[in-house]
Amino acid sequence: MSELSRIGVAIDSGLLDRFDKFIAERGYENRSEAFRDLIRDQLARQAAEDPEAPVIAVVSMVYDHHTRLLSEKLTEMQHAAFHAVHSTLHIHLDHDNCLEVLVLRGKSAQVRRVANALIATKGVKYGQVTVAATGAHL
Ligand code: NI
Structure with a gap:
């Protein structure tokens, strides 16, 4: 210190x-x-x-898993960005709705692109992303 x-x-x-x-x-x-x-x-x-800054981001999404092909699409998108997806948590909220929480890690611009694309996917009812520096310089 x-x-x-x-x-x-x-x-x-x-x-x-x-x-x-x-x-x-x-x-x-x-x-x-x-x-x-x-x-x-x-x-x-x-x-x-800074687009090149190393960041960590938490993405929260709520969606209805009955929406045709939505779960498959979200999974496909996450696999396409597997280098940035650090971990995922899936909670079955009720009969219809799922909460998915992702921790993304990578360069700021790339992480935001992945997070925004997931949240903007048709059928995602709610989405939020919190981006923060990794804390290495704080
Ligand atoms: Ni579910």
């Missing part, structure tokens, strides 16, 4: 009140850790914007 630096921050008291409320809701015990997490979050987001 690198050496700690102390900084002073001038902040509008209304904004600070809102921040304190926010961090209390999130369960932070002090402002320092909350500031550090916010800074890391922004740096990770910025790092993940």
Whole structure:
């Protein structure tokens, strides 16, 4: 761990009140850790914007497995991108719906392309992707 630096921050008291409320809701015990997490979050987001940056992404999709050929199509797409698909989790939510959670790993542009194509597939009812830098530089 690198050496700690102390900084002073001038902040509008209304904004600070809102921040304190926010961090209390999130369960932070002090402002320092909350500031550090916010800074890391922004740096990770910025790092993940670079198309060549190594990233990790979590993709969640809900779909009806009765939709004709949809399961086959999603599986085919994942096999075509097998280098990027780190792992998958399939949960049968009810009689009709499936939740599939994928962890993708690779270069930012490629990972986003795979995630977006899966989510945009006709018949996928809900899809969300969260992309983050691998954390190597944070
Ligand atoms: Ni299922």
